[in-house]
Amino acid sequence: MIRLSQVGKRYGDRDALRGVDLELPRGSLNFLMGPSGAGKSTLLRLLLALERPDAGQVEVAGINLGTLPRRQRPAYLRRVGAVFQDPQLLADRTVYQNLALPLQLAGYPEATQGPRVRAALGQVGLAGAEGRLPWALSTGERQRVGIARALVHRPALVLADEPTGNLDPALSAEIMALFQRFQQVGVTVVIATHDVDLAQRFSGQALHLEGGRLVGQAPLGAAS
């Protein structure tokens, strides 16, 4: 699903990523770990095709993101679900409208959008919140809406940057469990997180980054 070979990315005279080789199979759950500045967000930005690598090759589902033409980027992004540290909901649109957006973009008929939105909200524990506006939600609720938006259109790949950073431990575990459920039906999930303890509770693999290098890759034990 994801293949990185000798990937490098520089910002000015600083190497954000250096010689990263990585292969992640379809339907895998992956936790990107490491201290701040290790290169986690840079790696996610490369996988979102927001930037091009300065060296090496980034390939997702056979698509070389380094050479992906700008006009083809939207079509690629429609197959990806992104969860941001700040959920970036459209402030003047209801929860329903925010969640319907990826469905609209992915070409789902309007008639089929409602059930999917309601199902996604139910999965993040926000059933009945369709008509609410983002400012009327708590921080945790907004984050859950952001996660629901990333999953509502059943993307092939979900990229999440500190998705549980604003959530309490119980909710964080629920959200991670949600990601795992999606992984179990074939979605590839990559989550950047500082929360090693939380990641340890799920089966998947940990990818340790440090100073822009991939320094370790190890399986995690479910509830071990």
Place this chain on the structure above:
Amino acid sequence: MSAPAPGEGGSLKGLARWRADQRYALREARQTLRAQTLGTALIALTLALALLLPAALGRVLALTEGNLAHWPTTPRINVFFGSPEPPATLLARWRAHREIAALQAQSSEASRAEFRAALGMETALSRGLAGEAMPPLPSVVIVTPRPEAQSAARLKALAEELSREAGALGVQVDLAWVERLQGTLGFFTEVLVLFQGLLTAAVVLLVGALTRMALLERLPALRTLRLLGASDGFLLAPFLYQALAYGVAGGLLAALSLLALESSLTPALQALATAYALPLAPGGSAALAALSVLAQAVCFAFLGALGAGLWVLGRFDRLTAPSPGL
């Protein structure tokens, strides 16, 4: 959330998908316009004023030029003689002149009769002037030059040549005032074109600036949409529909105002035409002019919005700072 398979996407493809996206964009535009009713009305009013001014001037010029077409425009030279009849030998010579197309001789008595008829016989002034004390009027030869001799320089040369003939009291080149009027109208037409150009630019820039501001204001939302896979067209469509709405509203206002203006001015023009014993020429269709204003408003608003949209989207990555984390 069972089907389709991950990453497969929805079932809408091609035209159906395009139509769904347009419906979505229309809804978005309607929602924004509804939230800013007063702002939308003011923008439409500004557009209408900017378009109405040159359109109204254009109509006045079209009407003037249209009516001018009814007036005699072939230049003529009047040569006056002190004798009761223009010299017959001279007439024979002039008929053979290579620059003269036609001649019309009028005796002194015929001139006097014409003058009396023009004054009318019922006024004290006409009775006094047309009496025995009235000085004799000159006889006149009205010369119509050939078309190739109707330029200002050739006319002047021909008039000078004719004025040198023995017995000629003087010459008068007719229609100089028509030329002056046509010159003046020509000047005003050029001013109007310039004016129209400037106000067109104003409309395009106004809508462009508004669209640019609206896009910049919504940059964070647009960035999110982009991350969700929105194409440039999808991002821009609501703003284009919004601009089209401004154009339609402003254009309709301008077109209706133009029709109202024309119908209020027509009686005055009719009176003027009657005073000169001329039919009132329509000067093109008012409805067509109104439709043209509407079409211009829509086109200029669309172009302004499209230009601003492409400007913002072309600089999108530079304008949007990365969010925390991503």
